[in-house]
Amino acid sequence: MSILIYAESAEGKFKKVAFELASYGKKVAEALGTTVTAVTVNASDVSELGKYGVDKVLKVTNDKLGSFNAKAYADVIKQAAAKENVKLVLLSSTTDSLYLAPLVAVGLNAGYASNVVGLPLSTSPFQVKRNAFSMKAFNVTEIATDVKVLGLAKNSYGVFESTGNAAAEDFSPSLNDADFSVKTESVEKASGKVTIADAEVVVSGGRGLKGPENWGMLEDLAATLGAATACSKPVSDLGWRPHSEHVGQTGKPVATNLYVAVGISGAIQHIAGINASKVKLVINSDPEAPFFKVADYGVVGDAFEIVPKLNEKLKAFKANN
Amino acid sequence: MKILVCISHVPDTTSKINFINGDSEFDTNGVQFVINPNDEFGLTRAIWFQEQQGANVTVVNVGGPETEATLRKALAIGANEAIRVNAQPTDGFFVATQLAKIIADGGYDLVIAGKESLDYNGGMVPGMLAALTGANFVNSCIAITVDGTSVKATREIDGGKETLSTSLPLIVGGQKGIVEEKDLRIPNMRGIMTARTKALTIVEPVSTSTETKSVKFEKPAPKSAVKLFTVDNLDELVNVLHNEAKVI
Numbered sequence: 001m002s003i004l005i006y007a008e009s010a011e012g013k014f015k016k017v018a019f020e021l022a023s024y025g026k027k028v029a030e031a032l033g034t035t036v037t038a039v040t041v042n043a044s045d046v047s048e049l050g051k052y053g054v055d056k057v058l059k060v061t062n063d064k065l066g067s068f069n070a071k072a073y074a075d076v077i078k079q080a081a082a083k084e085n086v087k088l089v090l091l092s093s094t095t096d097s098l099y100l101a102p103l104v105a106v107g108l109n110a111g112y113a114s115n116v117v118g119l120p121l122s123t124s125p126f127q128v129k130r131n132a133f134s135m136k137a138f139n140v141t142e143i144a145t146d147v148k149v150l151g152l153a154k155n156s157y158g159v160f161e162s163t164g165n166a167a168a169e170d171f172s173p174s175l176n177d178a179d180f181s182v183k184t185e186s187v188e189k190a191s192g193k194v195t196i197a198d199a200e201v202v203v204s205g206g207r208g209l210k211g212p213e214n215w216g217m218l219e220d221l222a223a224t225l226g227a228a229t230a231c232s233k234p235v236s237d238l239g240w241r242p243h244s245e246h247v248g249q250t251g252k253p254v255a256t257n258l259y260v261a262v263g264i265s266g267a268i269q270h271i272a273g274i275n276a277s278k279v280k281l282v283i284n285s286d287p288e289a290p291f292f293k294v295a296d297y298g299v300v301g302d303a304f305e306i307v308p309k310l311n312e313k314l315k316a317f318k319a320n321n
Numbered sequence: 322m323k324i325l326v327c328i329s330h331v332p333d334t335t336s337k338i339n340f341i342n343g344d345s346e347f348d349t350n351g352v353q354f355v356i357n358p359n360d361e362f363g364l365t366r367a368i369w370f371q372e373q374q375g376a377n378v379t380v381v382n383v384g385g386p387e388t389e390a391t392l393r394k395a396l397a398i399g400a401n402e403a404i405r406v407n408a409q410p411t412d413g414f415f416v417a418t419q420l421a422k423i424i425a426d427g428g429y430d431l432v433i434a435g436k437e438s439l440d441y442n443g444g445m446v447p448g449m450l451a452a453l454t455g456a457n458f459v460n461s462c463i464a465i466t467v468d469g470t471s472v473k474a475t476r477e478i479d480g481g482k483e484t485l486s487t488s489l490p491l492i493v494g495g496q497k498g499i500v501e502e503k504d505l506r507i508p509n510m511r512g513i514m515t516a517r518t519k520a521l522t523i524v525e526p527v528s529t530s531t532e533t534k535s536v537k538f539e540k541p542a543p544k545s546a547v548k549l550f551t552v553d554n555l556d557e558l559v560n561v562l563h564n565e566a567k568v569i
Contacts, residue, residue, distance in 0.1 A: 070448075095479050099448065099461065099476075103451065105449070111414070111533040133338045145532050182485050184484070185485060185486050186484045225569065249334055250359075279562075295547045296544075297549075298547045299552065309552060310555050317563065317569070
């Protein structure tokens, strides 16, 4: 009756979302009077999960699972859930987890609520709050099935330390060939760069920057903040920046701790995509820019003056802290 | 190749989001509905397969009669025929169950559904379809080519992309990138005229169990006003980012 979390790792090391999910799982387990079991795939040191409240780890080590495969990974999670007789499976909102979650849900005859924010509102009936309408509303959803799957929205809960044994147990689920009918041929991943998905801070630029040649100062600011760079839709449409940097409703979603928008007016579709970010700092020359209505902090003025100056101040701050 | 494109009928991205009946229902009053953008990218790729490789493209929606205008728009863009499953969708699993029946009856080789709808943001229908039909599955698809029954597809991953090989029958969760925004089509007059005479078949739903239900909606709490700084007090900005917001 334990809760099962899928603790994601990359190259053997846990992603931050694994710790967030463990923290969340621990809190839900306390409310339900149960424990947290994690299933891991090719993670090297699983003891780390104990620090975030995981009691038991089903450790899967298998070369066939060297690259992500949605059906095979879903199969692993389904078998782990069956083995432990779990009633609640928790997944994160990484691209990979969003890919496998519905497969897990159907496989377990479980109702699935995605984009969940916060702890369950009640456990009987089981109700959760989730993001809907592209962050413009919340939807309270009730899951009626015996087994339930939740997808926790990114950066919506936080990482909290607690205690757990993280007692590791080798687990060898049976995999069949049909699981591997989609094969990974190659992976292209920007290396040495903070990605928008993993970043704690995102620095984003809009048309107000006037041209791709002016991105240097944003990259400098991003480097100081350890941030990923992003851009608005017009900027990617104009070809100033690659599509992979486009954030907004039809681009990548952003749910960082700090989102810095420079020269972006704040079209409703842009806001929808970044609104999950906790703190928004807007730099714009137009005091009437709609972005200021949803911003926490703002600087009205010339970005070409403000950004380098802010960068110097931040550098000085970082040097002393 | 028979292609099925699953179309969600969603409020335009600029719509005001309000709720009625004790916050239990979305207020459609004055709202313009459109083809879900993630579905429209997939539809456009399907039309490319139709024009380049002779594919037949069917569009399908699970919804009431009010969604037919959206299906007609998809026909005007170039789909060959349309199906409407006559039911108000209750959750993602309900929709997937209905669509799985359409797929089984129609023998489609390739099914493209948006990876997520912009209203409920469930992001579960394509994956559930794959689980229910047993077909291969590529989510967050940003490129796809088909040669016979072999498929090359690219999916977006966090921080990059991944090239995959697989085969038909295949379920795809589509998004921007499967075609570019500039390739989206606005229906022309001829398209709109011919769409009127294309087949739009109404199918009654199959029964299914209730897995989840929407209890109510809430709007985010109003935001407190922005704190403004000038270029001359950026020190104070750095201070609040550290001490108040605690983000640096």
